[in-house]
Amino acid sequence: MSFSIVVDGVSFAWSDGTPVLDGLDAAFPAGRTGLIGANGSGKSTLLRIIAGELLPRTGSVSVVGEVGYLPQNLSLKATRIVSDLLGISAARSALHAIEAGDVAEEHFAAVGDDWDVEERARVELDRLGLDHVGLDRTVATLSGGETVMVALAAQFLKRPDVLLLDEPTNNLDLDARRRLYAAVAAWPGVMLLVSHDRALLELVDQIADLREGAVRRYGGTLSGYEEMLAAEQEAAERDVRVAEADVKRQHRELIEARTKLDRRQRYGKKMYENKREPKIIMQARKRQAQVSAGKHRNMHTEKLKEARDRLTEAEQAVRDDAEIRIELPGTAVPAGRVVLELPLPRTTGRDSRVLAELVVRGPERIALLGPNGSGKTTLLRRIAEHGANVPVRYLAQRLDLLDDSLSVLDNVRALAPSAQVHEVRGRLARFLFRGDRVARPVGTLSGGERFRATLAALLSAEPPPQLLLLDEPTNNLDLPSVRQLAQALAAYRGALIVASHDLPFLEMLGLTRWLRQDRDEGLAES
Structure with a gap:
């Protein structure tokens, strides 16, 4: 079997000495490979090393052909435009200059053979359901899901020989996920993707399980691997x-x-x-x-x-995979007590289900649905900023609650100043931060580890929340952690509003109301 990606004896550690990979050997053939493993096992780090973003301390990586890479967390300036994300701004500017009569040589050099660059870009955007997104639209106006889909369109537009995708379904609504599944199934080159999305992992040609510093490959999909x-x-x-x-x-x-x-x-x-x-x-x-x-x-x-x-x-x-143990604050809210009253913008729609005011009574459990860009995150931010009748905590989609320069322990203590150090360490242990791991800077954590640290800080905060706002909480979580989170939230007795596209996860929460946010109509009972 010929391999498109070969990892030979790769070791990597963060600047503080925290080891991630130690002498890893792995090889990935042509086709689509789903890379799975527990949070913190080194999946994202491995992808970054293959992409050339990180240099291993020892060992080497060889890749056949050009590499495209979609990271788990997109760090983008709000002033950038869609054309910048697609990597076609220079060609577009040159093309527009030529069309306006400027025949300078540098314009023709910038265009090259890409005379149809705008048309091809539009085709990729339309294929991914972004027909409403203009090329000059700024990143600040895009939702998290729309940003991910534009970044995906950029990779599909470049057509690299090897495409690396790290949690590509994060923040995507159901329609966007279906479009992504179709694009992945049709991908003609080599693809290595990290994901906890079961439907996506049923489209791969093989599974690679990164566990305890070694990769084990299985020819087949996730369900076949799990059966074995x-x-x-x-x-x-x-x-x-x-x-x-x-x-x-x-x-x-x-x-x-x-x-x-x-x-x-x-x-x-x-x-x-x-x-x-x-x-x-x-x-x-x-x-x-x-x-x-x-x-x-x-x-x-x-x-x-x-x-x-x-x-x-x-x-x-016998595998003994550690799982997080989430103990949510015992803050029961009496039935019928009003915990939130939020006036909503007036709409021109005539649907009687559209709400003029969002009223939440404890302990209601509400799912917030809606397509990417419809305003779900904006609504959750409004609720958090508006203030409720009870203590409220908001877990943002971008996980920006923590200070990257501080340790996990210091971040939690900043939100719970009256807690003793041993109490904070005990809480963090339930989220798999034990021993020296509590001293790791947050900036060195993987996506799943960062989520666990953020959730630990949120639930340890003083006073404990009686209204929880969660924006896409299953992003970056491995499958056991998703199950643990669902079990913990199902036992929570406060009020809960969860924005998510993960229907199997939502169905485990014992929800009492389903609301839908629409771009034009507003918020309505679903």
Whole structure:
């Protein structure tokens, strides 16, 4: 099999010495590969190294052809325009200058063979459902989902030989996801994508699981890999049970052997004391019994050690993936109590379901739906800034609550100044920040780790929230963490408003209302 991406002995650590990858070997063939693994396992770091954004401390990476890369978090200036994101602004400006009569040589050099650059750009935008987005529109006016789709359009427009996508479905509405799925399925080149989106991972040709510093490849989709893994786990757990039984049996036989030997020694001692046989014969028998006892004891001890070694080996074969344990504040809100009254902009629509005011009563659980760019994030910001009748906390889509220069521990303590250090460490341990990991600067965290740190800070804040506002909370989370978050939110007894395109996640929350934000009509009961 020929490989398009080869990773040879790559090691990487952050500037503070925190290791991420250590001597990693991996190879990815042609086609679409889904790279999975727990948050913090190094998936995003590996993609950045392959893209050339990070240099490994040791080892090397070789890639066949030109590389395109869509990062997990897009850091874009608000004043940039869509044409800039697509990488066609220079060609467009030159083309417009030529059309206006300016025939300077540098304009023709800038255009090259791209005389239809605007038409091709429009085709890619339209294909991804961005027909309403103009090329001169600024980034500040785009929603998170629209920004991601424009960045995707830029990659599809360039047509690189190898395309790296890091959580490409983050912030995308259902229509945008379907369009992305179609584009991924039709991609003719090499693609390596990191995602927790199950539907997307059913479109790949193979799965690569980055776990404990090594990559394991499986030819097939996520469901096929999980079936194989489940069978392996069942066999591994069966081996553990067999090994445990063997340890018990060997331990029992060792005790029985020692009991028999002790009985023989007592009998021999009694015979010696009664002098029933010649002294020389009894001494010879004593030496022979001691040698035999030693051999017997050593044999059973060695068998017990071997059984314990087999048990240790069997236990190591069983996956024990750490999962976050979220304990939300016990802040029950009485039924019927009004926690929020927010006047809404007047609309010209005639739909009777459109709301003139958003009234939330505790402990309501509300899902906020709507296409990208419809204003869901704007609405959540308004709620957070407007103020509620109870303490409110807002988990923003861009996870900008924390200070990148401070450690995880110091960020949480800044929001919970009265908490003791050991209390904060205990809370962070439930989010898998243990030991020295609490001292890591937030700027060095992966997307999933940053989410966990942000959520830990949000839920530790003083006073604890009785109204939670969550904007796309499953972005960057691995599958076990999504399940843990859903279970914790389902047990929360405060008021809750969640904006998300992840319907399976929303259906686990025990929602009481579904609202839909529309670009033109406004907010309505769904």
